[in-house]
Amino acid sequence: AQSVTQPDIHITVSEGASLELRCNYSYGATPYLFWYVQSPGQGLQLLLKYFSGDTLVQGIKGFEAEFKRSQSSFNLRKPSVHWSDAAEYFCAVRTSGTYKYIFGTGTRLKVLA
Amino acid sequence: KAGVTQTPRYLIKTRGQQVTLSCSPISGHRSVSWYQQTPGQGLQFLFEYFSETQRNKGNFPGRFSGRQFSNSRSEMNVSTLELGDSALYLCASSPGGQAGPNEKLFFGSGTQLSVL
Numbered sequence: 001a002q003s004v005t006q007p008d009i010h011i012t013v014s015e016g017a018s019l020e021l022r023c024n025y026s027y028g029a030t031p032y033l034f035w036y037v038q039s040p041g042q043g044l045q046l047l048l049k050y051f052s053g054d055t056l057v058q059g060i061k062g063f064e065a066e067f068k069r070s071q072s073s074f075n076l077r078k079p080s081v082h083w084s085d086a087a088e089y090f091c092a093v094r095t096s097g098t099y100k101y102i103f104g105t106g107t108r109l110k111v112l113a
Numbered sequence: 114k115a116g117v118t119q120t121p122r123y124l125i126k127t128r129g130q131q132v133t134l135s136c137s138p139i140s141g142h143r144s145v146s147w148y149q150q151t152p153g154q155g156l157q158f159l160f161e162y163f164s165e166t167q168r169n170k171g172n173f174p175g176r177f178s179g180r181q182f183s184n185s186r187s188e189m190n191v192s193t194l195e196l197g198d199s200a201l202y203l204c205a206s207s208p209g210g211q212a213g214p215n216e217k218l219f220f221g222s223g224t225q226l227s228v229l
Contacts, residue, residue, distance in 0.1 A: 043203055099146055
């Protein structure tokens with residue numbers, strides 16, 4: 001069965017520090033992978049997505065993610081975190097040919113001034 | 114273009130009641146999906162509608178149902194509410210058609226349902 005695991009429920013970093021949020025997936029074929037961000041009281045906004053090609057993808061707000069097939073991972077990174085990045089981050093996989101998304105349980109990011 | 118609109122923003126119900134949530138997709142979008150979000154569980158897929166037909170369904174009991182109208186607006190209904198149904202219900206729309214690599218979801222802000 002398809003699944004997405006985000007092992008870190010909470011992460012705290014200092015402003016200006018680098019960030020890496022982990023995501024592991026289970027899917028039989030090449031997955032469509034996504035990272036979404038949810039600010040308090042808001043819906044989800046797409047940060048970036050991977051379908052094929054270059055395994056390092058760039059997204060909005062200075063985020064990037066790297067697809068590693070051998071590790072079934074799609075980790076999100078940012079070189080320097082801003083206070084406005086405090087939010088909840090969700091990794092997701094979409095079943096090929098459908099609109100059904102499977103989301104991880106999310107990682108809540110706290111940024112210290 | 115207006116975004117995905119969900120109404121109401123907040124709802125309080127008691128056990129055993131039923132509730133209807135509404136979602137208006139982005140103009141021109143024909144696919145509407147519903148997700149249940151609870152702390153610690155992330156987002157759970159409920160169902161997806163396209164051109165008034167349910168195209169995909171998640172693993173929720175029959176108390177959860179939905180429909181889509183000819184203008185692509187969608188409603189979700191939960192009957193015989195239970196305490197565990199308390200959650201943020203998110204609606205998302207997308208252009209629809211074939212789920213190719215450029216498809217993505219646009220989310221509304223959700224309806225926060227509290228069951229007492």
